[in-house]
Ligand SMILES: CC(=O)N[C@H]1[C@@H](OP(=O)(O)OP(=O)(O)OC[C@H]2O[C@@H](n3ccc(=O)[nH]c3=O)[C@H](O)[C@@H]2O)O[C@H](CO)[C@@H](O)[C@@H]1O[C@H](C)C(=O)N[C@@H](C)C(=O)N[C@H](CCC(=O)O)C(=O)O
Ligand SMILES: Nc1ncnc2c1ncn2[C@@H]1O[C@H](COP(=O)(O)OP(=O)(O)OP(=O)(O)O)[C@@H](O)[C@H]1O
C-alpha cells in the first residue's frame with residue numbers, strides 16, 4: 001500500500017521525503033523490521049524507539065514515523081513523518097492498512113480492573129452458541145478462529161490488534177470480543193478501533209506502578225467511555241456496573257444515552273438489568289434476573305457472587321447486540337468456564353482445590369468471601385505478589401489473605417527482576433502476627449505443603465497465576481503451571497496418603 005493512502009488516517013506535523021513510496025509492513029520494534037517497513041518510533045518506559053531509527057534504516061525501512069526527526073538521517077532515501085504521538089498514530093494507520101476491520105465486526109470492548117477475561121469469554125460463548133462466529137483478544141489468548149496464540153499482553157499494540165481483527169474478518173467472524181487494559185487506553189493501542197459496545201466492570205487498586213494514582217488510573221477508564229462514544233459508528237453503546245462506587249463518574253458523560261444498560265448484582269433500583277436472591281454453592285450459582293419488568297430464573301456454571309456481576313455485564317452486551325435474553329440465560333448453565341478462573345480440582349478423598357487468577361486486593365477478597373460461603377472446614381491459601389508491579393498493593397493483598405484465610409502459604413508469583421524475599425518484606429506489614437502463615441519462595445513446595453496439610457473438608461486455593469504457564473524470574477520464563485502442579489500433587493496425595501495436622 002502507498003504511504004499517501006495511509007496519510008488520510010492521521011494529521012502529520014511534517015513530512016520529509018517521498019509520500020508515494022510503497023509500504024510492505026508496519027513495525028514498532030527495530031529488531032523486527034524488514035525491507036519496505038513503516039517503522040514507528042516512540043519514547044517508552046524503558047527505552048526510546050528513536051534510538052533505533054538507524055537500525056531500522058539499515059534494515060531498509062521505507063518510512064519512519066516519529067515525534068522528533070533525527071537530522072543525521074534525513075539525507076537518506078527514507079521518508080520521515082513527524083507526528084505528536086507515533087504510538088496513537090500506529091493504530092489508526094494499521095486500521096487503514098488492514099481495511100478498517102473493526103467496522104466489519106460487532107466488536108465488544110471490556111475494561112475494568114477485574115472480570116475482563118471472564119466477561120469476554122462468556123460473551124464469546126453466548127454469541128457463538130447463538131450462531132455468531134466470534135474471535136477473542138485478551139489475557140489468555142488471541143483467538144481469531146483462524147489461529148490461536150497465547151497472549152503476551154492483555155491488549156496488543158495497535159498494529160498487532162488491527163491484524164488480529166483483520167484475521168477475524170477473513171475467517172468470517174461477525175463479532176469480536178476484546179479486553180481493553182488501562183495501559184492500552186492510556187497508550188492509545190486501541191486507536192483506530194471501532195467498538196460497537198463498551199463494558200465497564202469495576203475499578204479497584206492495581207497498576208499504580210504505571211498510573212501512579214487511582215485518579216489517573218480511573219481517568220483511563222473514563223477515556224475509554226469517551227472514546228467509545230466518539231466512535232465513527234457513533235453507536236457508543238455501553239454496559240456499566242452500577243454496584244461499583246465509581247460508576248457515578250461516568251454518569252455525567254452518559255447522561256441521556258439511549259444505548260446504555262446498567263447492571264447490578266445487588267439488585268439496585270437504578271439498574272436496568274439486575275440480579276437478586278443469589279444462591280451460590282460450589283457447584284453452581286442461581287439467581288433471579290430482572291429486565292424490562294420481567295423476572296427470569298438463571299442458573300450459571302460460574303461460581304462466586306462476583307461472577308454474577310460478570311454474567312450481567314455479558315448479558316447486557318448480548319442484549320445490545322440484539323440477542324434475546326431468554327436464550328442467553330438458558331446457555332449460562334453449560335458455559336465451560338475460563339482457564340485458571342475458579343477452576344475446580346478434586347482429590348480422590350474429596351479435597352477441593354481451586355485455582356484462580358486473583359492478584360489484587362479486591363479480587364482476593366471477593367474470592368475468599370465466596371470460598372467461605374462454600375463452608376469448608378478451613379481455607380488454605382497459596383498466594384504471592386508479582387515483581388515489578390504495584391508495590392503498594394502487596395501489604396494490602398497480604399492483609400486480605402491473612403484476614404480471610406485460615407492458613408496462608410505466601411510464595412512467589414513472577415518475581416521478575418525483584419528478589420522474592422524483598423517482595424515478602426513488602427507484604428509482611430499487612431499480616432496479623434497471630435495468623436498461621438508460612439513464607440516459602442518455591443511455589444511448587446508451597447502448593448505441596450498446602451495439599452499435604454489439608455483435610456478432605458478443607459479448600460486449598462492457589463491464587464494469582466491462573467492460566468499462566470511460566471514463572472518469570474530474573475528475565476527467564478521457567479515453565480510453571482499451577483493447574484499441572486495441582487493435578488500432580490492431588491494425585492500424589494491419593495497415592496501416598498495425607499498427613500493430618
Ligand atoms: C508498561 C508497558 O506497557 N510496557 C510495554 C511497552 O513498553 P514501552 O512503550 O515502555 O517500550 P520500551 O521497552 O521502553 O521501548 C520503546 C520502544 O522502543 C522499541 N525498541 C526497543 C528495543 C529495541 O531494540 N528496538 C526497538 O525498536 C520498542 O519496541 C518500543 O516500541 O511497549 C512494549 C512494546 O509493545 C511492550 O513490550 C511493553 O510491555 C511490557 C512487556 C509489559 O509488561 N506490559 C504490561 C505492564 C502491560 O502492558 N500490561 C497491560 C495490562 C494487563 C492487565 O490487564 O492487568 C496489558 O495490556 O497487557
Ligand atoms: N467482577 C469481579 N469483581 C471482582 N473480582 C473479580 C471479578 N471477576 C473476577 N474477579 C477476580 O479477579 C480475577 C481475575 O479475573 P479476570 O481474569 O476475569 O479479570 P481481568 O480483568 O481480565 O484481569 P487481568 O487484568 O489481570 O487480565 C478472578 O480470578 C477473580 O478472582
Ligand SMILES: N[C@H](CCC[C@H](N)C(=O)O)C(=O)O
Pocket residue numbers: 154359385386387389413414464465468
Ligand atoms: N496483567 C497483570 C497480570 C498479573 C498476574 C500475576 N501473576 C503477576 O505476575 O503479578 C500484570 O501483568 O500485572
Ligand SMILES: [Mg+2]
Pocket residue numbers: 116117138139140154179
Ligand atoms: Mg484479563
